[in-house]
Amino acid sequence: MAKKTQTKSTEEILWDSANKLRGSVEPSEYKHVVLSLIFLKFASDKFEKRKEELIADHKEAFLDIPEFYQAENVFYLPAESRWSFIMSNAKQQDITLKVDSALKTIEQKNKALEGALPDNYFSRLGLDHSKFTALLDTINNIDTLKDEAQDIVGRVYEYFLSKFAIAEGKGKGEFYTPKSIVNLIAEMIEPYKGKIYDPCCGSGGMFVQSLKFIDSHKGNRKDVSIYGQELTNTTFKLAKMNLAIRGIASNLGNRAADTFSNDQHKELKADYIMANPPFNLKDWRAENELTDDPRWAGYTVPPKSNANYAWILHMVSKLSQNGVAGFLLANGALSGGGDEYEIRKQLLENDLVEAIVILPQDMFYTTNISVTLWILNKNKTGHTVKIFDEEKQYRDRQHEILFMDLRQKGIPFEKKYIQFSEGEIKEFAKTYHDWQLTDWKNDYRNIPEYCYSAKIDEIRRKDYSLVPSKYIEFVNRDADFDFDEEMQKLQTELKELFGEEESLKEKVKNVFEDLGYPL
Numbered sequence: 462m463a464k465k466t467q468t469k470s471t472e473e474i475l476w477d478s479a480n481k482l483r484g485s486v487e488p489s490e491y492k493h494v495v496l497s498l499i500f501l502k503f504a505s506d507k508f509e510k511r512k513e514e515l516i517a518d519h520k521e522a523f524l525d526i527p528e529f530y531q532a533e534n535v536f537y538l539p540a541e542s543r544w545s546f547i548m549s550n551a552k553q554q555d556i557t558l559k560v561d562s563a564l565k566t567i568e569q570k571n572k573a574l575e576g577a578l579p580d581n582y583f584s585r586l587g588l589d590h591s592k593f594t595a596l597l598d599t600i601n602n603i604d605t606l607k608d609e610a611q612d613i614v615g616r617v618y619e620y621f622l623s624k625f626a627i628a629e630g631k632g633k634g635e636f637y638t639p640k641s642i643v644n645l646i647a648e649m650i651e652p653y654k655g656k657i658y659d660p661c662c663g664s665g666g667m668f669v670q671s672l673k674f675i676d677s678h679k680g681n682r683k684d685v686s687i688y689g690q691e692l693t694n695t696t697f698k699l700a701k702m703n704l705a706i707r708g709i710a711s712n713l714g715n716r717a718a719d720t721f722s723n724d725q726h727k728e729l730k731a732d733y734i735m736a737n738p739p740f741n742l743k744d745w746r747a748e749n750e751l752t753d754d755p756r757w758a759g760y761t762v763p764p765k766s767n768a769n770y771a772w773i774l775h776m777v778s779k780l781s782q783n784g785v786a787g788f789l790l791a792n793g794a795l796s797g798g799g800d801e802y803e804i805r806k807q808l809l810e811n812d813l814v815e816a817i818v819i820l821p822q823d824m825f826y827t828t829n830i831s832v833t834l835w836i837l838n839k840n841k842t843g844h845t846v847k848i849f850d851e852e853k854q855y856r857d858r859q860h861e862i863l864f865m866d867l868r869q870k871g872i873p874f875e876k877k878y879i880q881f882s883e884g885e886i887k888e889f890a891k892t893y894h895d896w897q898l899t900d901w902k903n904d905y906r907n908i909p910e911y912c913y914s915a916k917i918d919e920i921r922r923k924d925y926s927l928v929p930s931k932y933i934e935f936v937n938r939d940a941d942f943d944f945d946e947e948m949q950k951l952q953t954e955l956k957e958l959f960g961e962e963e964s965l966k967e968k969v970k971n972v973f974e975d976l977g978y979p980l
Contacts, residue, residue, distance in 0.1 A: 471603060472620035475499075478599035479621075481592045490586060492625040493695060497564060497579050498596065499617055500702050503605040504536045504567065505544035510606060511535045527570055534708050536574065542566045544601070551597045554590065557583035576716065577701035618703055622664055626826040627875060638666055638737040638789070639824055641881040642834075646735050646787040647674040648890035649816075649836060653848050654684040655732030658779055660720045660772070662689030662713065665700035667735040672709055678849045687711035690718065690725045721745055721771060726779075734776050734786035740828065741791050742768035761803040769794040770804045777813060777837065785815075786837040792819065795833060795927040806925045809917065813837045815858065816893060818865040819929050823879045831868060836893075843899070854899040860917035863896050864929040865889065866910060909934040 479495045511530050515523055523529040527537035540546060542563040550559050564578040603617075619640065626637035643666055652671045659667045668687050675682055687709060691697040697717035704711050714725025745768035752762050756778040763771035769790050776786045794801065795817070808814055816836040823829050843857040867889065871879035881889070892912055895904035907913045913933040923931050 472617050475599055475603070475617060476621065476624055478596050481595065492621065493579050493582060493699065494586070494588070495596070496618065496621060496699065496702065497582070498560070498600050499603075499605075499621075500578075500706055501542075501547070501560070501563060501567075502544050502600050502603060503706055505538055505542075506605045507535045508538045508543065509545075531571065531573075536567060536571045536705075539566050539570060542570075548597065548601055551594050556590070556597075557586075557588060557593065573710075574701070574705060577698050577705060579695075579698065618706065619669070622666070622703075623826075627878075637664060637826065639826070639878075639880060640666070640670065641886065642737075642789070642820065642824060643667055643670040643735070644674075644883075645881060645886050645889060646834065647671055648886055649818075649834075649893050650733055650735070650785045650787040651848055652685065652733035652735065653678070653680055655781070656686050656688060656729065657733045657735065658688045658726070658729060658731035659734070659736050660690055660775055660779070661736055661738050662691050662700055663696055663737070665689065665703045665709075665711075667737075668704060668709060668711065669707060671733075671735065672707070680849050682709075688726050688729055688731065689713045690720050692717060692719050720775065721751060721768075724775075729779055730781040730784070731779050732781050732784050734779060734784065734788065736772070736776065736786070736788040738768070738772040738788065738790070740769075740830075740832070741793065745771060760807050761800045763804065764800045767793075767797075767801070769797075770801050773808070773835070773837075774804065777808070780837070780839050783840040785839070786835075788835055789820075789832050790835060792831055792833050792928075795929075802925065805927065808837075809862075809920060809925055812841060812860055812917075813839065814862055814927070815841060816863040816865065817927050817929055818889070819868055821868050821871045821879045823877065824871070826878065853894075853897075855897050856899045856901055858897060862915050862917075862920065862927075863893060863912065864915060864927075864932045865892065865912045866929045866933050869910070907934070909936045 475495070479491065508530060511533055512524060515521070515529060520529070530537040541559070547556070547560060547563060550556055553559070560583045561579075561581050564582075565580065568574045568576075568578045622637050623640070646667070647670050651674070653675060657668065657671050659665075662668065668689065671685070671687075672682055675685065687704070689700065689711060690713065691700055694717040697713065700713060701711075712726075716725075718725055743766060746765050748765060754762075757763060757771075757774045760774055763769075763774060772788070772790070773794075776788060780786060794805075797805070814835065815838040816834075818834040818836070820832050820834060822831045825832070838858075841858040841861070843855055845852060845854050847853070867881075870881065870885055870889075872882050872885075874880040892905065895901055896912075896914060898904070905914070910933060913929075915932045919932070920926075
């Protein structure tokens with residue numbers, strides 16, 4: 462009996478071809494090579510289609526006028542930038558120079574792509590000529606417009622960003638947030654209308670999934686506007702290219718810049734914020750810098766040793782009157798002491814925290830620690846909102862917080878990672894929304910080892926800790942064993958034991974931060 466042959470997807474075929482470049486080029490480099498080429502092929506296919514439409518309408522006189530392409534959300538490509546020109550010269554030794562020139566020319570002719578494409582990137586990398594031409598041949602076989610409903614190019618981008626993050630490994634690839642986490646944030650905060658902002662937008666994944674959320678609910682993309690900022694120049698370009706290829710208009714600022722020292726959207730008030738800031742960023746400001754910044758007016762100044770609470774206060778300052786933020790932080794932020802404790806106390810007394818959701822380990826490709834999804838809400842009062850075609854009546858949730866523990870949830874992904882299934886995402890979002898709505902007593906209940914609704918008085922009694930295990934019931938614990946008390950004792954003992962042995966102390970700190978008990 463003949464064996465069935467398994468047909469590889471477009472993404473897999475392309476990945477296999479791109480992987481052949483790995484001998485001489487690092488993943489952090491060749492991702493820009495591959496994604497830029499895919500963009501060039503897609504832009505060229507769209508251009509040729511629009512060109513044929515103009516010819517069919519007997520408008521040959523307008524074929525070389527950029528405005529007749531850009532009006533239909535199509536980039537204008539001069540002859541030397543078109544894919545057909547690249548392929549006709551693919552065997553030439555200077556093909557990388559021609560690709561660099563093509564990308565530069567496209568950017569010059571299309572204002573929307575300003576600052577988006579790599580600059581003299583291909584020729585300086587010293588790519589193997591035969592492997593590069595083989596990659597061009599593979600990309601040439603992709604019909605990027607074959608099935609617009611399937612969003613082939615968008616799928617390829619999503620697949621590649623994920624694979625590149627995995628290939629780069631721990632400590633790198635910080636720009637990528639796994640799709641299932643982004644989907645969970647979107648389903649929970651429901652960014653359906655208004656301004657969406659990401660202060661550390663990476664490759665733009667939060668925006669892409671926000672628009673997909675709107676599409677899946679048959680909403681109107683024109684009801685939202687996109688704002689973002691990114692520090693790393695190559696990732697900034699990647700974000701602009703990622704959004705451009707999907708036809709998503711955005712304002713990412715004039716250039717790549719540090720959000721704290723060079724805020725590109727100082728006057729912005731966003732209706733929705735979605736973010737995955739760098740975890741535990743150290744020395745984010747100098748000792749005496751940004752101490753009187755208006756973003757932390759009314760709060761303790763965030764410590765320069767860790768940016769976690771600086772990110773929180775930055776986002777608080779950006780929220781509109783009814784704004785909602787969903788963002789990720791390392792678990793250490795749930796119970797840190799010192800200035801972090803004071804800020805957390807102020808946030809809780811100001812009633813901004815709505816939900817704390819602890820996620821499983823091994824969801825990220827760059828770290829194996831468990832992290833927390835925070836949801837802040839500027840309006841926890843009872844009110845009615847129409848989201849898409851559904852009218853929602855929110856109950857008064859003032860001085861109340863929902864805790865959720867998802868550490869035992871998720872399904873295997875790529876053998877050593879965890880992701881949430883679509884069904885799980887809907888289940889988690891439903892729990893959150895049931896808790897928010899007026900008929901919550903019919904649909905929401907505290908569930909051991911999963912969720913718990915806590916009043917501010919209870920949180921005060923636990924000294925403003927946001928560690929979910931302090932609130933959610935765990936039925937399998939030994940009744941005579943006080944987990945939290947024993948952990949506090951162990952922390953004290955370890956401090957005394959390790960003293961100032963920094964390398965060993967750092968490892969111990971990482972373990973405890975993962976558990977939500979920072980040293």
